[in-house]
Amino acid sequence: MAAVNESYDKTGDLDDIEMNSMGAARKKEDIGRYSYEEALDLTGHGKYNLGLLMACFMVITAMGIDIFGLGIIVTAATCDLGMGLAEIGVLSSMPFAGIIVMSYPWGYLSDTRGRKLVLMWAMCGSFLSSVFSSFAPNWQMLAAFRFISSALSSAAESATYALLGECCAARLRARYMxxxxxxxxxxxxxYYVWGYLIMKLDFSFQFLAIVYRPWRLLTQVMALxxxxxxxxxxxxxESPKFLANVGRNEESIDVLKRIYVKNGGDEKDFPVKEIYLLDGSTEEVGEFSLRSLWTQIAPLFKPPLLTRTILLYxxxxxxxxxxxxxAIILPTIFNVFFTSYATSAADASFCDLFALSNSTTVDETETQVQDASVCTDTINDLTILAGCVHGLSFFVLNALISQCAHKRKAMTIVIMVIAAAAAVGLNNLQQPIAGLALFYVYLTTAMVFGVVSSYFVDLFPTSYRGMVACVGMMVARLSAFFGTNIVSRAMTDHCHETMYGAAGLVISGAVAASFLPADTNVFPN
Known part of the structure; x- marks a missing residue:
């Protein structure tokens, strides 16, 4: 790194020179002083990094189950809580509403109080709220608890990436993301497998003011x-870079030393005595105020960060x-598809099945709500199978794509172009199973989530990474909140138009991705 080599004097005595971890020369008076990335590279890669990866993996998994698993809970609890389509729509949108409300505060707290601290409090609170939701006597209380639960668990979306990204060497960062x-x-x-197994149980007993049924047990299991x-x-x-950024240098070095030791090094051999940041001076954490909130977010919308912010958002x-x-209504989409496919003509298209199912689905739902005695708390087996295939195939695909992390820009463009083509293709096939397959391909837009998250880490200074990611999640969930309401209403009567519109939107994203920095060159950090 150029900044590390500033003091190198070609005319100096070779005895006064040693090589640093990056292969660059440094004078003896600079021995022990490293940039943060150099110091992090010295800690190596081993048990600490892999363990933290597993912990962050669990946190993101928990968040995903808490937010998107609600679809299974709603499906199972519809009859028991006497919900109609309007109530189901309100309840299903609660996770997005919670995220929208708390994204900004979590970004502020992550950047000023710490990544780990935020995650610990948020995940514990979300766990308690999710457990309490299983005892909700009505759908309104269930909605309130799920709003709180998702508002808290949403901290994982940004703080987890910042914590992990700041604790692993740059060469591994994109892959870890x-x-x-x-x-x-x-x-x-x-959650599909859990739903399948638990909803096969048949029990019902009075507990306090509620009737305890399988869907309540499922809710508790999904909170674990x-x-x-x-x-x-x-x-x-805590993230050593966060500690260094807020002036807690000694603590930062202690954490780096701990990582070094956990990765197999000897504490006595750790050479770092002082670190410095290349992306700006350290900042003290001030008292909470509206001004401090504005101070934290304002630089994101001013040069030189403005262009990056707009592009990534x-x-x-x-x-x-x-x-x-x-994704949030995927169980419903699968249920409608398989129910209609069993009675439709062979040449019906993917979208035709939704038009055919409109009146039937409404009638069946209203009948179940009106007669509580027929509540069976079951989930269609084909829906479970489709959900499992969706989850497993995308997990494997994302793991394979992670091996191409050094080609993030090209990968983003290719995925989005293919997804848009799939959305157009399913509108022009008169074979429903083939249309469903193309719908799966369209959903691969999810593969771009991690790529964009890695850019939030790479393209912004440490002081603003948590904030830019959390506000990004606010943008994400606002779009998903409105998009869910639009899609849920449009799929039955305007499926073709919905998929064409989705294709056009994704293509515009591919065009925007072409303005990302080259894969071999990120913006200065």
């Missing part, structure tokens, strides 16, 4: 990963409205 994102891909398999994620994080340290808007708008 994509591997953690693969947790979101496997969550459907987890939140508590487990908090427990796993307990054994790891637009990409975030595109991929989340294109993907999450369908």
């Amino acid at each position: 994509l591997l953690v994102t693969s947790a979101l891909m496997i969550t459907p398999t987890i 990963p939140l508590g487990l994620g908090a427990l796993m994080l307990y054994f790891y340290s 637009y990409l975030t808007f595109v991929i989340y409205i294109a993907n999450n708008s369908f």
Whole structure:
């Protein structure tokens, strides 16, 4: 690094020179003083990094189950809580509403109080709220608890990436980001399987003011990963870069030394005595105030960060409205598809099945709500199978894509172009199973989540990474909130138009991605 080599004097005595970890020369008076990235590179790669990866993987998995697993809970609890389509729509949108409300505060707290601290409190609170939601006597209380739970668990979306990215060497960072994102891909398999197994149980008994049924047990089981994620994080340290950035240099060096030792090094051999940051001076954490909130976010919308902010936020808007708008109602989409496919003509298209199912689905739902005695708490087996295939295939695909992390820009463009082509293709096939396959291909837009998250880490200074990512999640969930309401209403009567619109939006995202920095050159950090 150029900044490390400033003091190198070619005319100096070779005895006064030693080579640093990056292969550059340094004078003896600079021995022990390293840039943060150099110091982090010296800690190596081993048990600490892999353990933290597993902890972050669990946290992201827990968040995904908490947010997207609600679809299974709503499906199972519809009859028991006497919900109609309007109530189901309100309840299903609660996770996005919670994220929208808390994204900004979590970004502020992550950048000013610490990544690990935020995650520990958030995951513990989300665990408790999720457990309490299982005892909700009505759908309104269930909605309130799920709003709180998702508002808290949403901290994982940004703080987890910042914590992990700042604790692993730059050469591994993008790969780790994509591997953690693969947790979101496997969550459907987890909660679909849990839903299948638990909803096969048949029990019902009075407990306090509620009737305890299988869906309540499912809700409690789905809360467990939140508590487990908090427990796993307990054994790891705060981000050393965050500590250095807020002036706690000695603590930062202690954490780096701990990583070094956990990775197999000898504490006495750790050479770092002082570190410095290349992306700006350290900052003290001030008292909370509205002004401090503005101070934290304002630089994101001013040069030189403005262009990066707009670009990444637009990409975030595109991929989340294109993907999450369908993902949150995926159980419903699968149920409608398989129910209609069993009675439709062989030459019906993917979208034709939704038009055919409109009146039937409404009639069946209203009948179930009106007659509580027929509540069976079951989930269609084909829906479970489709959900498992979706989760497992996307998990494997994302793991494979993570091996191409050095080609992030090209990969983003290719994925989005293919997804857009799939959305157009399913509108022009008169074979429903082939249309379903193309719908799966369209959902691969989810593979871009981790890529965009890695750019939030790479393209912004340490002081603003948590904030820019959390506001990015606010943009993401706002788009998903409105997109879900649009898609849920449009799929039955305007499926073709919905998929063409989705294709056009994704193509615009591919165009925007072409303005990302080259794969071999990120913006100065």
